[in-house]
Amino acid sequence: MREVLLSEAGFEMPLIRSTLIPDEFRHGFTTRLGGVSAPPFDSLNVGGKWGDRPDHVAENQRRLRIAAGVDRIFFGTQVHGRESTLVPAGATLEEIAAARADAVIGGAPGTAVGVYVADCVPVLIADVRSGACAAVHAGWRGTMAGVLSATLQRMVTELGTRMSDVRVAIGPSIGPCCFEVGPEVVSAVDTAFPAARAAGAVVEPVAGGRLHVDLWTLNRLAAESTGVATDAIDVAGACTSCNPSRFFSYRRDRGMTGQLAAFIVRAREPPSFAA
Numbered sequence: 001m002r003e004v005l006l007s008e009a010g011f012e013m014p015l016i017r018s019t020l021i022p023d024e025f026r027h028g029f030t031t032r033l034g035g036v037s038a039p040p041f042d043s044l045n046v047g048g049k050w051g052d053r054p055d056h057v058a059e060n061q062r063r064l065r066i067a068a069g070v071d072r073i074f075f076g077t078q079v080h081g082r083e084s085t086l087v088p089a090g091a092t093l094e095e096i097a098a099a100r101a102d103a104v105i106g107g108a109p110g111t112a113v114g115v116y117v118a119d120c121v122p123v124l125i126a127d128v129r130s131g132a133c134a135a136v137h138a139g140w141r142g143t144m145a146g147v148l149s150a151t152l153q154r155m156v157t158e159l160g161t162r163m164s165d166v167r168v169a170i171g172p173s174i175g176p177c178c179f180e181v182g183p184e185v186v187s188a189v190d191t192a193f194p195a196a197r198a199a200g201a202v203v204e205p206v207a208g209g210r211l212h213v214d215l216w217t218l219n220r221l222a223a224e225s226t227g228v229a230t231d232a233i234d235v236a237g238a239c240t241s242c243n244p245s246r247f248f249s250y251r252r253d254r255g256m257t258g259q260l261a262a263f264i265v266r267a268r269e270p271p272s273f274a275a
């Protein structure tokens with residue numbers, strides 16, 4: 001991963017991009033920087049969910065579309081499950097927004113897909129051969145439910161994706177440093193991911209206390225178990241909760257916070273900014 005600074009039409013927006021995903025896919029994970037919202041939503045709050053001014057959110061979303069080089073980005077209604085929605089030709093934003101889906105899959109060039117997060121794990125998928133792509137929202141519930149594997153498998157069955165052509169980018173989210181959980185979550189991890197402990201995804205905190213869970217490693221395990229090569233998986237390794245100047249965090253800010261976004265689109269034309 002690396003951070004690029006997008007400078008467009010009067011604003012600057014940092015974006016975290018995967019170095020494994022080729023340039024013809026415009027994609028990125030936003031930070032909280034580069035928008036117009038006032039505290040506590042400052043400044044690039046792209047989700048209208050928690051009380052920000054609608055005109056500010058609209059301007060932030062406009063900037064997001066400029067970053068993606070498109071005039072619309074498809075988002076579903078995220079419910080912490082494993083369902084995905086595949087954007088058909090001619091779909092409207094409203095149709096896709098009505099789908100209860102934690103992953104949005106775009107099959108055709110120019111179809112931009114995204115997810116909103118504020119601690120949950122955003123995952124971007126690119127099929128470098130066909131140009132298909134997907135954005136996945138994987139909080140701990142979605143991670144346990146297998147949303148990443150289910151999305152990859154749907155790309156195989158419905159779009160003919162081959163796992164050898166897939167690149168996976170796991171973006172900023174609450175990290176193993178901060179994701180303290182109760183015994184019910186640890187037991188769900190052990191059930192869903194028998195390899196979790198061997199992979200170090202259940203962590204004993206240095207100072208004692210409750211266990212921490214590493215959602216980045218769990219999603220990496222999920223991608224690997226579906227057939228994605230280890231060296232085709234990119235992990236940002238940035239914790240939203242630890243970095244208040246860079247990221248919104250629902251847990252840290254007790255719900256008074258904004259939403260980050262992740263988006264991806266196989267461009268019809270090459271990107272206009274340096275990758």
Ligand SMILES: [Zn+2]
Pocket residue numbers: 174175176177178179239240241242
């Ligand atoms: Zn942290």
